[in-house]
Amino acid sequence: SIAYLNGQLLPIEEAKVPALDRGFLFGDGVYEVIPVYAGRLFRFKQHIARLENSLQGIRLPMEQTLQDWANICHQLIEQNSLNNASIYLQITRGAYPERNHDFPANPSPTIFAMITALPEVQAVPSDRDLQGISVITAEDIRWQRCDIKAITLLANCMLKQQALECGANDTILVRGGVAFEATSSNLFIVRDGVIITPPLSEHLLPGITRDFLLWLAEQHGILTEQRLIPEHELLQADEIWLTSSTKEIRPVTRLNDVTIGNGTAGPVWRQMYDHYQQLKVQLYRG
Numbered sequence: 007s008i009a010y011l012n013g014q015l016l017p018i019e020e021a022k023v024p025a026l027d028r029g030f031l032f033g034d035g036v037y038e039v040i041p042v043y044a045g046r047l048f049r050f051k052q053h054i055a056r057l058e059n060s061l062q063g064i065r066l067p068m069e070q071t072l073q074d075w076a077n078i079c080h081q082l083i084e085q086n087s088l089n090n091a092s093i094y095l096q097i098t099r100g101a102y103p104e105r106n107h108d109f110p111a112n113p114s115p116t117i118f119a120m121i122t123a124l125p126e127v128q129a130v131p132s133d134r135d136l137q138g139i140s141v142i143t144a145e146d147i148r149w150q151r152c153d154i155k156a157i158t159l160l161a162n163c164m165l166k167q168q169a170l171e172c173g174a175n176d177t178i179l180v181r182g183g184v185a186f187e188a189t190s191s192n193l194f195i196v197r198d199g200v201i202i203t204p205p206l207s208e209h210l211l212p213g214i215t216r217d218f219l220l221w222l223a224e225q226h227g228i229l230t231e232q233r234l235i236p237e238h239e240l241l242q243a244d245e246i247w248l249t250s251s252t253k254e255i256r257p258v259t260r261l262n263d264v265t266i267g268n269g270t271a272g273p274v275w276r277q278m279y280d281h282y283q284q285l286k287v288q289l290y291r292g
C-alpha cells in the first residue's frame with residue numbers, strides 16, 4: 007500500500023524513519039486511528055480534536071490545520087482506492103543527533119500515516135459477531151495519562167497477550183477494584199435497559215466511538231449513564247460491550263470463564279448495531 011511520511015507518498019515498505027527518532031527511542035509520540043466509510047472520513051473533526059489534545063498533552067506544538075490533516079488522509083484514500091478503511095496517523099517528536107531525554111527546543115516532528123482496508127457495511131451481524139468475545143480482567147499496569155493517545159503501548163500489548171495466553175480475546179483493565187476500559191477499546195455495560203460507561207478521566211481514552219454511542223443511544227431514546235463500574239458489577243451486567251473505531255461495538259459473552267447474559271450478543275447490542283450500520287449506509291447514499 008501507499009503510505010505518507012513527512013510530506014511524501016511512498017510504498018509502505020520504503021517508509022523509513024531514523025533510528026534516532028524519539029518515537030523509536032522513547033515512545034515519544036501520539037497517534038490516531040480514523041475510520042473511512044464510503045470513501046469519507048468518519049467523525050474526522052472529533053478525531054483531530056483528540057489528536058490536538060494528545061499533542062497538547064505531550065507538549066508538542068504543531069501548525070497543521072484540520073484541512074492539512076484531511077489532505078494527508080484523502081491522499082491515502084485516493085492512492086490506495088479504498089472505500090472502507092482505517093487510517094493510522096502517528097506523530098513523534100522527531101529525530102535529533104543525540105539520545106537525550108530533554109525535549110528539543112525547536113522540534114521537527116515525524117509525521118507518518120498508513121491505511122488498511124475495513125470490511126464492507128454488514129446490514130446483518132455475522133455469527134461471529136453474535137457469538138461475542140471472551141475477556142479476562144487484570145490490574146491496569148499502565149500510566150496515569152491514559153487520556154493521551156500515546157504510542158507507548160507496551161503495557162497494553164502485555165495485557166492483551168495475557169488474555170490470549172488464557173484462551174480469551176481481550177482484557178478489561180481494573181484499578182483499585184474499578185473497571186475502566188480494555189486494552190484498545192472502551193467499556194460499556196447494560197443493566198435493565200440502561201447503557202452504562204465510565205466517565206472520562208485520566209484512566210481511559212476518550213473514545214470517539216464511546217462518544218458516538220452515547221449520542222446514538224440518546225437519539226433513539228435509550229437511557230445512558232456515565233459512572234464508575236466496580237469490577238464485581240461486570241458479572242451482574244445483562245450485556246458487556248467493548249467499543250472502538252475499528253471494532254465498532256463488540257459484545258462480550260464470557261468474563262473470566264463465566265457466561266454473560268445468555269452467552270450471545272444481547273438485545274440492546276443488536277439495537278445499537280442496527281443504528282450504527284444504518285448510519286453508515288446513509289453515508290453511502292450521500
Ligand code: PLP
Nearest residue numbers: 190191192211213214215250251
Ligand atoms: N481505549 C483504548 C486504550 C484505545 O486504544 C482505543 C482505540 O483504539 C479506544 C479506547 C477506543 O477509541 P476510539 O473509539 O476512538 O477508537
